[in-house]
Amino acid sequence: MEVDRSDVSFIRRKVKVNKMVNNSILLKLENIKTYFFLPKGLFKTIVVKAVDNVSLEMKKGESLAIVGESGSGKTTLGRTAIKLVEPTGGKIIFDGKDITNLNDGREMKNFRRMAQIIFQDPFMSLNPYMTIREILEEPLIIHGFNDQKERNEIIIKALVDVKLQPPEEFLLKYPHMLSGGQRQRVGIARAMVLGPKFIVADEPVSMIDASSRAEILYLFKSLQEKYNLTFMYITHDIATAKYFSDYLAVMYLGKIVEYGPSREVIMNPKHPYTAALISAVPDPDPNNRFIYRKVISGEIPSAVHPPPGCRFHTRCPYKFEVCDKKEPELETLDSSHKVACHLYTKK
Amino acid sequence: MASNVLEVEKLNLAYKTLRGDLLAVNDVSFSLKPGETLGIVGESGCGKSSTAYALMKMIPSNTSIFTGKIIVDGENIMEMDDSDLRKKVRWKKISMVFQGAMNSLNPVIKVGFQVAEPLIVHDNVPKKEALEKAKELFKLVGLPQDFINRYPHELSGGMKQRVVIAMSLVLNPKILILDEPTSALDVMIQAQIMNMLKDLRKSLNLSIIFITHDIALASDLCDKIAVMYGGQIMELGTAEQVLLDPRHPYASKLIGSIPTLRSDKKLEFIPGAPPDLVNPPPGCRFSPRCPYRFELCDKEEPPIYILDGGRQIRCFLYKEKGQGE
Numbered sequence: 001m002e003v004d005r006s007d008v009s010f011i012r013r014k015v016k017v018n019k020m021v022n023n024s025i026l027l028k029l030e031n032i033k034t035y036f037f038l039p040k041g042l043f044k045t046i047v048v049k050a051v052d053n054v055s056l057e058m059k060k061g062e063s064l065a066i067v068g069e070s071g072s073g074k075t076t077l078g079r080t081a082i083k084l085v086e087p088t089g090g091k092i093i094f095d096g097k098d099i100t101n102l103n104d105g106r107e108m109k110n111f112r113r114m115a116q117i118i119f120q121d122p123f124m125s126l127n128p129y130m131t132i133r134e135i136l137e138e139p140l141i142i143h144g145f146n147d148q149k150e151r152n153e154i155i156i157k158a159l160v161d162v163k164l165q166p167p168e169e170f171l172l173k174y175p176h177m178l179s180g181g182q183r184q185r186v187g188i189a190r191a192m193v194l195g196p197k198f199i200v201a202d203e204p205v206s207m208i209d210a211s212s213r214a215e216i217l218y219l220f221k222s223l224q225e226k227y228n229l230t231f232m233y234i235t236h237d238i239a240t241a242k243y244f245s246d247y248l249a250v251m252y253l254g255k256i257v258e259y260g261p262s263r264e265v266i267m268n269p270k271h272p273y274t275a276a277l278i279s280a281v282p283d284p285d286p287n288n289r290f291i292y293r294k295v296i297s298g299e300i301p302s303a304v305h306p307p308p309g310c311r312f313h314t315r316c317p318y319k320f321e322v323c324d325k326k327e328p329e330l331e332t333l334d335s336s337h338k339v340a341c342h343l344y345t346k347k
Numbered sequence: 348m349a350s351n352v353l354e355v356e357k358l359n360l361a362y363k364t365l366r367g368d369l370l371a372v373n374d375v376s377f378s379l380k381p382g383e384t385l386g387i388v389g390e391s392g393c394g395k396s397s398t399a400y401a402l403m404k405m406i407p408s409n410t411s412i413f414t415g416k417i418i419v420d421g422e423n424i425m426e427m428d429d430s431d432l433r434k435k436v437r438w439k440k441i442s443m444v445f446q447g448a449m450n451s452l453n454p455v456i457k458v459g460f461q462v463a464e465p466l467i468v469h470d471n472v473p474k475k476e477a478l479e480k481a482k483e484l485f486k487l488v489g490l491p492q493d494f495i496n497r498y499p500h501e502l503s504g505g506m507k508q509r510v511v512i513a514m515s516l517v518l519n520p521k522i523l524i525l526d527e528p529t530s531a532l533d534v535m536i537q538a539q540i541m542n543m544l545k546d547l548r549k550s551l552n553l554s555i556i557f558i559t560h561d562i563a564l565a566s567d568l569c570d571k572i573a574v575m576y577g578g579q580i581m582e583l584g585t586a587e588q589v590l591l592d593p594r595h596p597y598a599s600k601l602i603g604s605i606p607t608l609r610s611d612k613k614l615e616f617i618p619g620a621p622p623d624l625v626n627p628p629p630g631c632r633f634s635p636r637c638p639y640r641f642e643l644c645d646k647e648e649p650p651i652y653i654l655d656g657g658r659q660i661r662c663f664l665y666k667e668k669g670q671g672e
């Protein structure tokens with residue numbers, strides 16, 4: 001019954017997947033800013049800089065995890081990427097087309113088909129009064145699949161894809177008749193029916209029991225490989241990101257502070273915040289109780305008044321003169337590992 | 348060896364529901380020594396909070412079964428009447444931080460007063476003296492002492508959690524139950540609180556029952572770990588036994604499903620869903636999901652076997668190796 005810790009087949013498979021990735025870029029975000037403007041009293045406005053100048057690229061078939069603490073801007077970034085929120089500034093290039101200012105019309109409808117989102121809460125995101133069949137059929141009807149037989153085929157295939165089997169058994173069920181894991185599969189099937197290229201999954205397993213999380217994440221992985229999906233995995237759980245994402249971006253107060261291949265970033269973190277985040281997370285290890293966890297003090301400052309210069313300087317153990325004066329840019333260290341920290345700025 | 352501050356024997360707790368009795372705590376036994384920390388881990392709905400409330404004898408009005416022994420400091424509180432319990436035991440010997448407690452602080456009362464209140468109201472301690480005690484406790488849980496004058500909305504989540512921990516300590520209990528004390532907090536704040544709890548345990552020689560769904564987090568504090576499933580403890584042993592060499596199929600698969608940052612493994616998962624506690628599966632509660640299931644498993648309920656080194660296992664695979672209880 002012991003876990004074989006020498007089993008590296010998973011890593012080997014991962015390398016293979018990376019090679020298969022077709023090099024063309026699906027999504028490119030350029031200097032994205034997403035601000036929220038909240039009225040304060042009659043004349044004042046509070047500006048929440050939820051995402052502040054983020055640039056990134058995702059290749060076709062690649063998975064990217066966005067990690068960071070609560071309020072760091074992960075959800076806003078994901079929602080901006082699929083235009084559920086309008087960016088305040090910057091550009092979104094999808095499949096070679098600038099879609100930043102797309103509003104409605106055929107092209108927008110096509111984008112809505114290609115880019116899907118899966119939500120955190122499998123209990124809230126499914127209409128309790130609709131059967132699974134109706135839930136899966138709705139997007140198809142909206143997108144003009146008028147042939148009932150075709151719709152049926154697509155729905156059955158989606159249920160098989162997410163391993164709700166036999167599919168006929170689930171068609172007439174209501175969400176409350178399913179377990180949390182099964183409900184999340186329905187959420188995934190709903191995202192899959194339109195044949196998307198890009199999926200944003202926002203904390204898709206955080207409401208699911210630990211022993212079932214990997215099952216759902218393996219499912220994502222297999223769909224990603226089968227359909228060459230590009231997959232943005234938003235999570236506060238850096239450990240699952242290590243196992244299930246090719247790349248990792250760490251956010252702090254609306255900015256990406258570090259980016260690189262997941263394992264590389266976790267084994268060899270460069271940004272002081274990434275290092276602190278990793279050391280805060282325990283692995284199940286009986287020695288933990290005899291040691292103190294290395295932590296940084298304080299909490300994330302508000303996104304309304306982010307600290308000047310490096311946003312992390314108020315908590316950084318390595319802070320030096322320039323840190324509170326100049327904002328560090330996200331710079332490439334080697335190949336694809338990037339970090340935004342003055343410790344690494346070339347003099 | 349110091350004697351136990353807490354002994355729980357064959358604890359059962361069931362709720363009356365529309366569908367029938369729901370057995371949330373079933374034949375639970377364990378003990379706790381002074382200064383020792385026991386982790387109770389398990390997935391949502393397995394009966395962790397129910398066990399905790401039972402230990403405080405704070406059971407809901409729809410309770411249909413409540414049996415067993417709860418021996419606190421030598422006295423079986425199951426046989427104690429309510430007024431004695433309130434005078435001598437609850438909050439004074441055994442205390443608890445409820446799941447989500449930080450959200451139920453009174454918004455219009457200063458947090459220092461909320462901490463001091465039991466002293467003033469129940470023990471007739473003068474207000475000034477009680478607030479001094481609150482200050483002392485604030486220091487202990489890592490809050491600036493002048494924060495006693497703040498209102499809950501002036502505190503962050505992590506600070507509020509420290510306040511409710513201070514509250515639970517005001518009557519100097521020997522045993523503290525912490526029910527998911529960090530699950531609403533970010534990892535960085537969680538780590539700060541875990542470090543604080545390590546200090547607290549040492550300086551007060553507290554015995555702690557630490558309840559969490561996060562087994563990795565349990566390893567940060569716990570000397571012993573009990574893995575619950577479907578209202579029962581499936582495995583109980585030292586942190587080393589349970590984390591490094593889990594023997595119960597459920598405990599083993601659960602630990603195999605936890606992603607690790609510092610090592611690599613093939614992640615496992617457990618197909619299926621936890622049992623319905625109103626209509627539990629016949630025999631072993633884990634049998635519908637257990638890869639090692641054999642004939643006996645869905646016919647009889649496995650008893651607790653005690654293995655070498657004192658660990659408890661509820662699984663027929665250990666019928667020969669262990670001693671029946």
Ligand SMILES: Nc1ncnc2c1ncn2[C@@H]1O[C@H](COP(=O)(O)OP(=O)(O)OP(=O)(O)O)[C@@H](O)[C@H]1O
Nearest residue numbers: 036048050069070071072073074075076077236303
């Ligand atoms: N619709 C909105 N209106 C105003 N402010 C918002 C809105 N959505 C998000 N924010 C603010 O933007 C910041 C980033 O929020 P966001 O939800 O993107 O963070 P997150 O990293 O996803 O956090 P979590 O881990 O808690 O989900 C926060 O300060 C949040 O309060």
Ligand SMILES: Nc1ncnc2c1ncn2[C@@H]1O[C@H](COP(=O)(O)OP(=O)(O)OP(=O)(O)O)[C@@H](O)[C@H]1O
Nearest residue numbers: 362369371390391392393394395396397398407560
């Ligand atoms: N007063 C009640 N009446 C009926 N059923 C209840 C009551 N309180 C709890 N339950 C049920 O008892 C079972 C155990 O609940 P309990 O809260 O003890 O689980 P838990 O392990 O603490 O879960 P979580 O991790 O979600 O906090 C669940 O099925 C729950 O729905």
Ligand code: SF4
Nearest residue numbers: 310313316323341342
């Ligand atoms: S730029 Fe300065 S303050 Fe910011 S992370 Fe680097 S060293 Fe720390």
Ligand code: SF4
Nearest residue numbers: 631634637644662663
């Ligand atoms: S008693 Fe049987 S079904 Fe239950 S855990 Fe042991 S082997 Fe599995």
Ligand SMILES: [Mg+2]
Nearest residue numbers: 074075076202
């Ligand atoms: Mg979010």
Ligand SMILES: [Mg+2]
Nearest residue numbers: 395396397446
């Ligand atoms: Mg609970």
